[in-house]
Amino acid sequence: MKIKILSILCIIATLHIQCKEQKPSSAGADESDSISVEVFEFDKPIITEQYTADPSAHIFDGKMYIYPSHDYESGIPEDDLGNHFAMRDYHVYSMDSVGGKITDHGKVLDIDQVDWAHRQMWAPDAAEKDGMYYLYFPAKDKDDVFHIGVAVADNPAGPFKPESDYIEDSYSIDPSVFKDGGEYYMYFGGIWGGQLQWYRDNKFQGKRDVYPDDEKPALQPKIVKLAPDMKSFAEAPKDIAILDKDGELLKTLDNDRRFFEGAWVHKYKNTYYLSYSTGDTHNIVYATADNPYGPFTYQGKILNPVLGWTNHHSIVEQNGKWYLFYHDSCLSGGKTHLRSVKVAELKYNLDGTIQEMDKMVSVD
Structure with a gap:
């Protein structure tokens, strides 16, 4: 694909960010075989052949793998439910290390392969167990209700073969899987278009947007232990309590801190870090706990707002350094x-708190 390279200035609020615009195809799914794309440059989109978002990054067999969603021009008008985010397939990308050449392993799963799925294959994640690789993804069924599916491969680059039905008792969006010892935990959930507000105590309440009152505790992300087969739940999903420094649950009206979508858990020096998007206030924030179930205590921001409405991230360590993968809309x-994946180094203070970023940071 011949890429046209232009320089543009992307501005959001008071942030002035220089980025390079390279027009990827937005016509739909790409049938290309495995190809190498341009060498990574810090603070710029790392994938420019197509639009990518919601990056889940993992180290498998010593190599960095990225599992993003695939944006394209759907032609659907923008709305608060996210119907214009009409993604329908997944590609897998890899690089030996951050800063190296990125390889596109091609399309590894398409919605036409998923019997139960109707539309909107949103942010995925992946996990490995006993030499098998599992791709977890949300999609809407024929009734336009989100569930979480799983597809399996014998290598991290796929292609992935989907199970015939979604995971029983799954709902909402943004699955992410965290391995702790020999156990695997899935975190999930998202409000507004993510439909978490349609459920109470894991029971579907109908297609009704019901939120707690402003002064009541906000809706919480979910955690569930995966069964040994990695294709089912071993228990009923549980709420993850997110508390303020006084030990009180974050409230519905606390838009700067309350959970919206995109939960991700990582472990650093025996502390569990839950990070997530605040949605309509556009922050990536985090809370900490001493176990994967929480409760988690809110600590602060990781990333301030980026260009574009959404932000969705992952955090991973490689060769002694930690990295934040995220996306913005600068390339489009x-x-x-129409979003694009980026990466920046994530740094901790001596007390274990995370240094706050203003969109772009220099990486040594």
């Missing part, structure tokens, strides 16, 4: 549904 000139 600010189109909120």
Whole structure:
């Protein structure tokens, strides 16, 4: 694919960010075989052949693998439910280390392969167990209700073969899987278009947007232990309590701190870090706990707002350094549904708190 390279200035609020615009195809799914794309440059999109978002990054067999969603121009008008985010397939990308050449391993799963799925294959994640690899993904069924599916491969680059049905008792969006010792835990959930507000105590309440009152505790992300087969739940999903420093649950009206979507858990020096997006206030924030179930205590921001409506991230360590993978809309000139994956080094203070970032940081 011949890429046209232009320089543009992307502006959001008071942030002035220089980035390079390279027009990827937005026509739909790409059937290409495995190809190498341009060498990574810090603070710029790391994938420019197509639009990518919601990056889940993992180290498998010593190599960095990225599992993003795949944006394209759907032609659907923008709305608060995210119908214009009409993604329908997944690619897998890899690089030996951050800063190296990125390889696109091609399309590894398409919605036409998933019997139960109707539309909107949103942010995925992946996990490995006993030499098998599992791709977890949300999609809407024929009734436009989100569930979480799983597909399996014998290598991290796929292709992945989907199970015939979604995971029983799964709902909402943004699955992410965290391994702790020999156990695997899935975190999931998202409000507004993510439909978490349609459920109470894991029971579907109908297609009704019901939120707690402003002064009541906000809706919480979910955690569930995966069964040994990695294709089912070993228990009923549980709420993850997110508390303020006084030990009180974050409230619905606390838009700067309350959970919206994109939960991700990592462990650093025996502390569990739950990070997530605040959605309509556009922050990536984090809370900490001493076990994967929480409760988690809110600590602060990781990443301030980026260009575009959404932000969705992952955090991973490689060769002694920690990295934040995220996306923005700089490459598309600010189109909120055409996003591109970026990466920055994440740094901790001596007390274990995470240094706050203003969009772009220099990486040594």
